[in-house]
Amino acid sequence: MSSFRSILSPLRDTGKLQKEQFVMNTVLVRSRILFEKSDKVASTLHPGFAYGHNIEFVRNMALWPLELQVHTKIKNEDQLRYLNTNSGWEWGFEVSLPPYHGDQRTAVVDCLNNISGTDDLFTSILSNAGYRDTVSIQIEIE
Amino acid sequence: MEHTYPSVRWSTGSENGISFYIVEPGPANGRQHRRMIGVGHGNPLVGRPIAYSDTYLRESERTYLYARHSAEPSEFFRVLDYFLLQQQDEFPELRGRRFHLLLNNGGAPSEVTSQLPFSTAVSLEGLQFVRVYLPFGDVAIEFGESTTTGDELELIRSAHALTCKLESPLIGCDLTRYHVLASLVAKLHWARGVVPQSILEGLIEQLSFNPVAA
Numbered sequence: 001m002s003s004f005r006s007i008l009s010p011l012r013d014t015g016k017l018q019k020e021q022f023v024m025n026t027v028l029v030r031s032r033i034l035f036e037k038s039d040k041v042a043s044t045l046h047p048g049f050a051y052g053h054n055i056e057f058v059r060n061m062a063l064w065p066l067e068l069q070v071h072t073k074i075k076n077e078d079q080l081r082y083l084n085t086n087s088g089w090e091w092g093f094e095v096s097l098p099p100y101h102g103d104q105r106t107a108v109v110d111c112l113n114n115i116s117g118t119d120d121l122f123t124s125i126l127s128n129a130g131y132r133d134t135v136s137i138q139i140e141i142e
Numbered sequence: 143m144e145h146t147y148p149s150v151r152w153s154t155g156s157e158n159g160i161s162f163y164i165v166e167p168g169p170a171n172g173r174q175h176r177r178m179i180g181v182g183h184g185n186p187l188v189g190r191p192i193a194y195s196d197t198y199l200r201e202s203e204r205t206y207l208y209a210r211h212s213a214e215p216s217e218f219f220r221v222l223d224y225f226l227l228q229q230q231d232e233f234p235e236l237r238g239r240r241f242h243l244l245l246n247n248g249g250a251p252s253e254v255t256s257q258l259p260f261s262t263a264v265s266l267e268g269l270q271f272v273r274v275y276l277p278f279g280d281v282a283i284e285f286g287e288s289t290t291t292g293d294e295l296e297l298i299r300s301a302h303a304l305t306c307k308l309e310s311p312l313i314g315c316d317l318t319r320y321h322v323l324a325s326l327v328a329k330l331h332w333a334r335g336v337v338p339q340s341i342l343e344g345l346i347e348q349l350s351f352n353p354v355a356a
Binding site: 006008020021022023025026028061062063064065067096098099128129130131 | 145171173194196198206208244246249250251252253270271273280281282284285286289306307308310311312314315316
């Protein structure tokens with residue numbers, strides 16, 4: 001009854017704007033910036049274009065469920081801004097992950113200006129057991 | 143505000159003088175959760191979650207059992223090696239077999255295949271989580287700081303509610319087809335130093351097998 005299926009397939013794209021790591025000990029998460037209406041990972045952002053910030057919980061590898069609150073912030077909101085969220089500089093959602101299940105969400109992010117050449121997206125993940133993990137991506141703006 | 147399961151029901155039972163509730167919320171999102179909590183007087187299990195169980199009703203009634211443990215990674219692998227060697231008479235396919243393991247070392251994922259013994263083959267540096275794929279059901283274990291939920295009985299008795307919080311670190315196993323792994327959980331259980339091993343095994347077996355009375 002061995003149920004082994006690899007979850008560590010090579011990252012689907014060589015674009016730089018992605019981060020993959022475990023959170024809550026047991027969940028592999030990918031945070032990445034995609035070209036708008038595409039699953040291709042961006043390497044740099046350009047002012048005047050919109051992108052997708054995708055957060056994918058690939059799979060909960062534990063044998064117990066997880067309830068997670070996810071909250072992402074932009075470091076410099078003069079350069080990047082989320083569209084269609086309550087606040088332009090942050091967005092969040094809740095996700096329930098039974099064993100061996102995953103989930104993902106995407107928010108549209110608008111590249112407004114290039115002021116410093118870089119920006120950061122900080123994603124904070126809080127479990128209902130009270131644990132917190134963070135995943136951050138540094139963004140290059142051309 | 144703390145998340146709770148409302149309107150729970152419970153049954154009582156005992157194992158060698160240790161009394162317990164098996165507490166059960168209604169099924170939600172295809173999942174039936176059950177929790178064994180110690181009751182009575184004068185033993186360290188009173189008010190504490192002994193073990194948890196989930197049955198996923200939409201997934202062929204797949205059933206997992208899990209509990210807080212007190213093992214370091216090196217001890218876990220030693221105990222697992224010995225446990226699997228003991229199972230080779232009943233499961234001869236374990237002999238000479240290579241097993242898949244998923245590891246989380248300091249947040250970095252890796253997958254390895256290894257023969258027994260794992261205790262000399264697996265990197266323990268920064269180990270936070272392991273999933274071992276076994277022919278009779280998988281085992282998953284996390285390592286880290288211990289957290290507890292305290293006395294869970296008051297909320298059950300006063301409000302018929304159960305905290306959604308889980309203690310940690312947890313060890314879990316898949317009991318969908320075989321129950322042999324329940325004894326592995328007992329060997330690493332947080333109460334193994336204060337409750338005899340045979341009683342812990344009996345308690346965990348009771349959660350594995352017995353449904354809540356209607």
